[in-house]
Amino acid sequence: MWADSAHTKENATRGHKDVSTLRSLTTPLKISAATLSRLAKLGIHHRADLLLHLPLRYEDETHLAPIATVEPGETVQVQGVITHSEILFKPRRTLVCRLQDASGELYLRFLNFYPSQTKLLAVGNQIRAIGEVRMGYYGLEMVHPKCRAVEDETPLQTSLTPVYPTTAGLSQATLKKLIANALEVFPVTDPLPDFFVDRLNLLGFFASIRLLHNPAPDIPASCLEDKSHAAWRRIKFDELLAQQLSMRVHHRERSQRNAPALPPQKNHTGALLKNLPFALTRAQQKVYAEISLDMAKPHPMQRLLLGDVGSGKTIIAALAALQSIENGYQVALMAPTEILAEQHFLKLSEWLAPLGITPVWLSGSLKKKDKKLAAEMIASGETLLAIGTHALFQEQISFYKLGLAIVDEQHKFGVQQRLALHSKGKMTNIADSTKTKYQEPHQLMMSATPIPRTLAMSYYADLDVSVIDELPPGRTPVITKLVSDVRRDEVFERVRASCIGGQQAYWVCPLIDESEVLQLQNALETHQLLTDTFPELRIGLVHGKMDSAEKVSVMTEFKTGELQLLVATTVIEVGVDVPNASLMVIDHAERMGLAQLHQLRGRVGRGSAQSLCILLYQKPLSELARTRLKVIFENTDGFAIAQQDLQLRGPGELLGARQSGVAMLRFADINADEDLLEQARLVADELLHDYPDAARSYLQRWMANKHDYLHV
Ligand code: ADP
Numbered sequence: 084m085w086a087d088s089a090h091t092k093e094n095a096t097r098g099h100k101d102v103s104t105l106r107s108l109t110t111p112l113k114i115s116a117a118t119l120s121r122l123a124k125l126g127i128h129h130r131a132d133l134l135l136h137l138p139l140r141y142e143d144e145t146h147l148a149p150i151a152t153v154e155p156g157e158t159v160q161v162q163g164v165i166t167h168s169e170i171l172f173k174p175r176r177t178l179v180c181r182l183q184d185a186s187g188e189l190y191l192r193f194l195n196f197y198p199s200q201t202k203l204l205a206v207g208n209q210i211r212a213i214g215e216v217r218m219g220y221y222g223l224e225m226v227h228p229k230c231r232a233v234e235d236e237t238p239l240q241t242s243l244t245p246v247y248p249t250t251a252g253l254s255q256a257t258l259k260k261l262i263a264n265a266l267e268v269f270p271v272t273d274p275l276p277d278f279f280v281d282r283l284n285l286l287g288f289f290a291s292i293r294l295l296h297n298p299a300p301d302i303p304a305s306c307l308e309d310k311s312h313a314a315w316r317r318i319k320f321d322e323l324l325a326q327q328l329s330m331r332v333h334h335r336e337r338s339q340r341n342a343p344a345l346p347p348q349k350n351h352t353g354a355l356l357k358n359l360p361f362a363l364t365r366a367q368q369k370v371y372a373e374i375s376l377d378m379a380k381p382h383p384m385q386r387l388l389l390g391d392v393g394s395g396k397t398i399i400a401a402l403a404a405l406q407s408i409e410n411g412y413q414v415a416l417m418a419p420t421e422i423l424a425e426q427h428f429l430k431l432s433e434w435l436a437p438l439g440i441t442p443v444w445l446s447g448s449l450k451k452k453d454k455k456l457a458a459e460m461i462a463s464g465e466t467l468l469a470i471g472t473h474a475l476f477q478e479q480i481s482f483y484k485l486g487l488a489i490v491d492e493q494h495k496f497g498v499q500q501r502l503a504l505h506s507k508g509k510m511t512n513i514a515d516s517t518k519t520k521y522q523e524p525h526q527l528m529m530s531a532t533p534i535p536r537t538l539a540m541s542y543y544a545d546l547d548v549s550v551i552d553e554l555p556p557g558r559t560p561v562i563t564k565l566v567s568d569v570r571r572d573e574v575f576e577r578v579r580a581s582c583i584g585g586q587q588a589y590w591v592c593p594l595i596d597e598s599e600v601l602q603l604q605n606a607l608e609t610h611q612l613l614t615d616t617f618p619e620l621r622i623g624l625v626h627g628k629m630d631s632a633e634k635v636s637v638m639t640e641f642k643t644g645e646l647q648l649l650v651a652t653t654v655i656e657v658g659v660d661v662p663n664a665s666l667m668v669i670d671h672a673e674r675m676g677l678a679q680l681h682q683l684r685g686r687v688g689r690g691s692a693q694s695l696c697i698l699l700y701q702k703p704l705s706e707l708a709r710t711r712l713k714v715i716f717e718n719t720d721g722f723a724i725a726q727q728d729l730q731l732r733g734p735g736e737l738l739g740a741r742q743s744g745v746a747m748l749r750f751a752d753i754n755a756d757e758d759l760l761e762q763a764r765l766v767a768d769e770l771l772h773d774y775p776d777a778a779r780s781y782l783q784r785w786m787a788n789k790h791d792y793l794h795v
Pocket residue numbers: 361362363364367390391392393394395396397398531555556658660662689
């Protein structure tokens with residue numbers, strides 16, 4: 084296996100990785116502590132890491148271009164003699180040299196330079212320079228080319244030259260030397276059993292590594308750059324395989340941990356369902372059955388409930404909560420904003436009060452005394468249902484016996500908050516007659532940000548996923564209109580007419596350069612303007628800086644119809660449910676992301692009335708903004724929108740909070756490499772089953788240090 088003894092030992096002492104360990108691992112190189120710490124910055128801790136420190140790109144130093152033939156925009160290598168060299172002081176200190184070969188001449192320019200460079204580029208020296216050519220003030224020039232002194236007979240490189248990602252103080256040459264050394268001492272066995280290599284028609288692992296560090300001259304640079312070469316495919320496959328393995332191992336570990344078994348009890352559930360003014364959709368019934376089954380098991384559930392905006396996730400949360408409560412176990416329901424948490428509090432109170440269950444409310448803005456009271460009720464087990472913001476998972480709050488934690492709009496929470504939630508469960512120790520058993524709560528995470536298939540198969544593969552794939556009946560799809568800002572007055576008039584006609588409307592104020600202060604100012608001004616323009620309308624305002632009581636009272640007024648128009652910042656983005664509202668104006672829609680636009684638009688179209696969403700935009704539109712508006716205009720299905728979002732932004736941003744918790748892929752791209760992802764999934768199962776040692780060494784190699792975070 085490719086874990087040599089030093090590597091294995093290193094893993095055994097994981098967490099105590101210090102410079103001396105690193106040094107012992109790289110002893111043959113005799114490198115300085117400074118270099119070691121720079122390597123560590125790049126995530127290189129031992130020789131094996133060096134092998135996987137693969138080039139960012141390649142430079143072609145295999146031939147020389149006659150200067151007369153080069154064109155602006157090309158990256159080329161030229162060779163000639165310096166015929167002129169001077170240091171200019173205006174507009175700033177610059178070294179300018181002229182390089183001449185038999186065919187022509189070009190300029191080399193350096194803005195920051197050392198005396199050694201001045202010496203190297205002195206008149207009469209023969210120089211080889213590589214860099215991008217552009218049209219400069221004096222003619223063709225290269226800015227900061229890579230230069231070296233050569234003789235007539237200095238040989239050219241025979242293969243493409245790798246350029247590695249690096250950090251300040253660590254030269255390409257040093258990296259190259261270290262990597263070359265690592266390549267020499269490494270074993271040649273493939274980490275993947277031959278059987279798979281043959282079946283999947285993969286290039287050997289070490290052959291691939293060698294090739295990528297030292298590509299043969301006949302390999303076209305393009306297929307190395309776009310990572311389509313078989314060697315890249317092999318590396319990407321292995322990376323995806325490691326990801327699959329780690330997700331699966333995590334999943335398996337979970338089934339060995341303890342949680343209270345909370346089987347469904349029919350009485351209360353039946354009563355709740357009977358009291359509802361609607362019947363569950365087929366999709367809701369399906370996901371409820373999945374959740375219910377999980378909770379009945381003595382192992383912690385970690386299920387992600389996905390459902391487009393308005394698909395009816397809240398009632399599922401209530402049903403799950405009831406199942407825990409009926410078994411005598413507490414439930415915590417957490418939402419990312421006070422408005423949403425409060426709304427859940429009201430909704431669940433309404434549904435559960437007839438069954439004798441009263442939730443307790445907890446949020447950061449609660450008065451100290453009330454917070455203490457709530458905390459006491461939670462700690463004593465007097466209350467079985469706590470609803471609130473992330474305040475629920477702060478240190479001071481300890482649960483008597485937590486059976487289920489529900490996190491709504493989970494993508495809005497940070498990794499730290501979810502880690503805190505995890506530890507709440509661990510603190511719940513229940514003494515049965517013989518021993519103290521540590522139990523974790525079941526976890527239900529809900530999100531309206533649909534996860535595209537490839538993301539679900541990769542980054543979320545450790546969770547179980549339930550999908551509500553239909554909307555409740557009787558909804559009329561929202562009509563979306565794109566309206567240029569120059570027609571703002573018409574939009575005003577439209578809002579007025581709708582409100583006079585008995586409809587309710589939202590006016591969503593723009594995001595302003597991520598500045599909350601300006602956003603608030605804009606909301607205040609918009610509210611003032613609308614109030615002045617339409618004295619006949621009852622207009623409310625809600626924004627993030629209001630205290631929670633104010634927010635709640637405004638939302639209640641809007642819900643009961645006292646307010647006809649609600650001016651809001653993006654605080655209403657998630658979860659807000661006022662079925663009567665049927666018109667939404669999103670001001671400066673071009674500034675918002677796709678997920679956000681979809682969420683906002685989801686605030687209307689919740690009742691049976693025809694709803695309209697007006698996206699007010701201001702020109703000029705960037706290419707990205709134009710694409711986003713087109714996508715949101717043409718699609719209503721959240722999954723289709725998320726898929727396009729993934730393509731526009733890449734997984735990093737779409738993963739949101741999860742991003743910082745899960746090891747990101749360095750080489751593979753889940754969109755472009757979907758076929759490899761599929762293969763890796765299949766191989767992961769077989770490997771775990773038939774070749775556990777190989778599976779383990781993959782995990783050590785690719786996932787060392789990143790495992791803890793998977794537990795969120
Ligand atoms: P989301 O999935 O966005 O959280 P909600 O739970 O807020 O959606 O539900 C949206 C609206 O649909 C609410 O007013 C809710 O009461 C209603 N609703 C939920 N399920 C059904 C159903 N099966 N039939 C009719 N209306 C439903």
